[in-house]
Amino acid sequence: MSLMNDKLNRRKFMGCIACSIFVANVQGQQSHRGKWEGDLKEAMWYTKLNLKKVRCDLCPRKCVVDDRERGFCGVRENRDGVYYTLVYSNPCAVHIDPIEKKPFFHFLPASLSFSIATAGCNIECAYCQNWEISQRRPEQTDNVYLPPKRVVDLAKHYECKSIAFTYTEPVVFYEYMVDTAKLARRAGIRALMITNAFIEPKPMREACKVLDGVKVDLKAFSEEFYKKICRGQLKPVLRAIEVIKSSNVWLELVVLIVPGLNDSPDEIRQMCNWIKANLGKDVPIHFSRFIPMYKLRNLPPTPVKTLERCHEIAKEVGLRYVYIGNVFGHPAESTYCPNCGSIVIQRLGYKTSASGLKDGRCAKCKFAIAGVWA
Amino acid sequence: MRVKNQRHDEHAVQLTRRKFILTLCEACASAIAFSSCSNRKRIADVTAYRHKSENPHSMTHSSQPREMEQQRIIVVRSKRYIESGKVKPEEVRKMLQIGLTELTGCETVKAAWRNFFEPDDVIGIKVNCLAGAKMSSHTEVANAIALELMSTGINGKRIIIWDRLNRELESAGYKVTLSSEPLCFGTDTDGIGYGEEIYEAGNVGSQLSRIVTHVCTALINVPVTKDHGIVGYTGALKNWLGAVHNPNKYHDNGGDPQIAELNALTEIRSKQKLIICDALDLQYHGGPSFKPQFLVRHGALIISTDPVAVDVYCWRLVERYRKAKGLQSLESEGRKPKYILTAASEPLKLGAADQEKVQVVEIDI
Numbered sequence: 002m003s004l005m006n007d008k009l010n011r012r013k014f015m016g017c018i019a020c021s022i023f024v025a026n027v028q029g030q031q032s033h034r035g036k037w038e039g040d041l042k043e044a045m046w047y048t049k050l051n052l053k054k055v056r057c058d059l060c061p062r063k064c065v066v067d068d069r070e071r072g073f074c075g076v077r078e079n080r081d082g083v084y085y086t087l088v089y090s091n092p093c094a095v096h097i098d099p100i101e102k103k104p105f106f107h108f109l110p111a112s113l114s115f116s117i118a119t120a121g122c123n124i125e126c127a128y129c130q131n132w133e134i135s136q137r138r139p140e141q142t143d144n145v146y147l148p149p150k151r152v153v154d155l156a157k158h159y160e161c162k163s164i165a166f167t168y169t170e171p172v173v174f175y176e177y178m179v180d181t182a183k184l185a186r187r188a189g190i191r192a193l194m195i196t197n198a199f200i201e202p203k204p205m206r207e208a209c210k211v212l213d214g215v216k217v218d219l220k221a222f223s224e225e226f227y228k229k230i231c232r233g234q235l236k237p238v239l240r241a242i243e244v245i246k247s248s249n250v251w252l253e254l255v256v257l258i259v260p261g262l263n264d265s266p267d268e269i270r271q272m273c274n275w276i277k278a279n280l281g282k283d284v285p286i287h288f289s290r291f292i293p294m295y296k297l298r299n300l301p302p303t304p305v306k307t308l309e310r311c312h313e314i315a316k317e318v319g320l321r322y323v324y325i326g327n328v329f330g331h332p333a334e335s336t337y338c339p340n341c342g343s344i345v346i347q348r349l350g351y352k353t354s355a356s357g358l359k360d361g362r363c364a365k366c367k368f369a370i371a372g373v374w375a
Numbered sequence: 376m377r378v379k380n381q382r383h384d385e386h387a388v389q390l391t392r393r394k395f396i397l398t399l400c401e402a403c404a405s406a407i408a409f410s411s412c413s414n415r416k417r418i419a420d421v422t423a424y425r426h427k428s429e430n431p432h433s434m435t436h437s438s439q440p441r442e443m444e445q446q447r448i449i450v451v452r453s454k455r456y457i458e459s460g461k462v463k464p465e466e467v468r469k470m471l472q473i474g475l476t477e478l479t480g481c482e483t484v485k486a487a488w489r490n491f492f493e494p495d496d497v498i499g500i501k502v503n504c505l506a507g508a509k510m511s512s513h514t515e516v517a518n519a520i521a522l523e524l525m526s527t528g529i530n531g532k533r534i535i536i537w538d539r540l541n542r543e544l545e546s547a548g549y550k551v552t553l554s555s556e557p558l559c560f561g562t563d564t565d566g567i568g569y570g571e572e573i574y575e576a577g578n579v580g581s582q583l584s585r586i587v588t589h590v591c592t593a594l595i596n597v598p599v600t601k602d603h604g605i606v607g608y609t610g611a612l613k614n615w616l617g618a619v620h621n622p623n624k625y626h627d628n629g630g631d632p633q634i635a636e637l638n639a640l641t642e643i644r645s646k647q648k649l650i651i652c653d654a655l656d657l658q659y660h661g662g663p664s665f666k667p668q669f670l671v672r673h674g675a676l677i678i679s680t681d682p683v684a685v686d687v688y689c690w691r692l693v694e695r696y697r698k699a700k701g702l703q704s705l706e707s708e709g710r711k712p713k714y715i716l717t718a719a720s721e722p723l724k725l726g727a728a729d730q731e732k733v734q735v736v737e738i739d740i
Contacts, residue, residue, distance in 0.1 A: 053664065064626075067605065070663065125624060127580075137620060140540075296573060296580045
């Protein structure tokens with residue numbers, strides 16, 4: 002579906018089978034490779050060291066980067082002792098998505114989100130769904146020049162209620178995200194971060210000042226999984242999630258359940274208990290189905306029964322909003338009133354009906370449903 | 376843009392047209408590679424590659440034992456390699472000829488080169504150009520190798536001086552060309568790029584330069600000898616980081632074991648025929664970028680078929696200079712290049728780390 006000339010009509014959009022629409026070449030913008038530096042911009046959150054080295058203070062990896070080298074993310078480069086981001090205004094993916102795709106289930110349901118990503122990631126999940134952009138450098142992806150103001154203008158043009166920083170890892174394009182989010186707020190558009198939360202507390206806290214919602218991919222609840230499967234660490238992620246929660250931005254969690262690796266009932270129960278104790282029972286949690294991808298193709302997709310067991314455990318622990326993802330038509334896609342059990346938001350794939358929700362409350366029993374509804 | 380219809384995972388992929396073009400390029404490159412596979416060795420390489428393609432998610436290691444000749448290092452030193460700040464090409468070529476004949480025991484230079492390469496080989500000379508003109512593999516060394524190969528009857532268009540980026544090659548003084556002999560270009564040249572296959576080195580997933588996987592049938596590794604701020608020392612083993620799309624992912628834990636495992640990939644191990652380490656200049660501290668205050672005019676070429684033995688020898692060389700200059704050892708600074716020792720150990724066994732077992736022949740000319 003082309004968005005070159007027409008304003009988006011939501012009915013047309015929802016009628017489109019594709020789950021999202023590529024808008025990179027909107028209004029004459031051509032993707033390019035080679036001119037891949039966007040607006041070369043000095044990075045935030047780093048320290049200059051001796052011999053022209055720098056230490057990146059953005060994520061817990063704390064890369065010490067020599068002159069002419071890049072950090073683990075591959076998008077930040079030391080040039081003569083100054084650390085630069087190479088992806089500012091330089092996204093490689095630009096789409097309009099239903100917000101449910103992020104997934105945000107308690108944030109402006111059935112709205113559209115202008116979604117952007119640049120190359121790069123600060124971890125390496127063995128099952129990454131987007132490895133073709135997240136595990137590449139900006140010179141290896143097809144990019145468009147899209148400065149923050151242009152992102153906001155396009156989001157307005159296509160009647161998107163939010164801008165989502167997503168697909169890869171917004172931590173690595175932090176400066177671009179923050180500047181865009183600031184402009185979006187002035188224009189009345191919400192800003193959403195879809196992240197692994199592998200970020201230091203200070204930059205996370207600062208980002209939360211301009212964000213409206215954060216969805217965290219909590220990979221597992223064991224350090225071993227984080228280390229072996231994702232090349233990350235759990236502890237700093239939990240710390241960042243607490244920062245997000247304390248910053249009063251809307252928070253949702255997704256856990257991709259990988260058969261045999263992070264699906265043990267004990268681990269799921271520990272995770273849910275931690276969520277309840279530290280974040281509260283109103284934080285939505287989505288248990289998503291794993292699909293073989295990237296380096297992890299030797300495992301089958303997650304059995305639906307495994308996801309249902311995770312769902313059951315979370316409900317037993319006392320979490321109120323528990324979902325099953327990547328299983329089309331599953332009843333646990335919908336939102337139920339924790340008080341009377343009636344459906345307040347019904348979902349089937351990307352078809353969403355919020356007829357059971359009135360002014361943020363259950364239409365039947367008036368129970369307040371946690372979320373951002375207007 | 377193709378977007379996978381898979382919710383929650385937010386799959387976003389690159390333009391299909393690009394993929395289509397790359398597939399075409401790959402097909403052409405494969406055809407060239409296959410057409411040049413006339414002897415048994417080449418066919419074995421290609422078979423290994425095809426096997427890899429069928430199962431791209433496990434690392435394959437060559438289990439062939441190293442031969443005796445691979446545990447010799449020839450160090451050729453000349454005090455006359457430089458004059459008025461300029462490297463003398465004829466002197467470098469002479470050093471090369473002496474080193475090759477000594478390494479192989481051949482009576483003629485031509486026979487020495489023929490020991491490693493056939494006229495139908497496509498030979499990649501992998502240089503290291505990260506640090507610009509002052510601390511990269513010298514153009515004089517790469518050109519001398521190319522001239523030597525051409526003198527044995529190999530067509531200059533079958534010789535490629537390469538690194539990852541054209542920009543870096545040019546900054547090191549190389550002239551990027553697809554028409555002159557030898558050829559010289561980076562992996563970022565249109566139609567080259569990185570293959571679609573994912574190889575695993577340690578827990579890093581990487582795509583390899585098509586120059587390695589599709590274009591070349593034989594490789595000559597021409598590293599420089601440098602200190603490295605993260606992994607301690609950078610030489611022959613680490614030079615192959617210039618063949619992957621994501622070298623930035625290899626620095627965890629001082630590169631150990633990722634760098635060693637990268638060298639164990641069949642595509643690299645089976646095609647790497649020779650290491651000619653450029654130690655004309657050497658940087659003992661402050662690497663990998665150029666720091667003139669730590670540069671030494673060492674004046675040596677170090678030639679071997681054993682990348683581990685070369686790296687251990689050069690690492691010790693760097694340590695000697697560090698000690699002489701009053702610097703701490705790399706180990707004391709927490710930068711011991713342990714990936715070199717991993718490369719020598721089970722199960723990889725890529726070469727000899729024990730210098731007692733390596734015959735070092737030092738020749739001063």
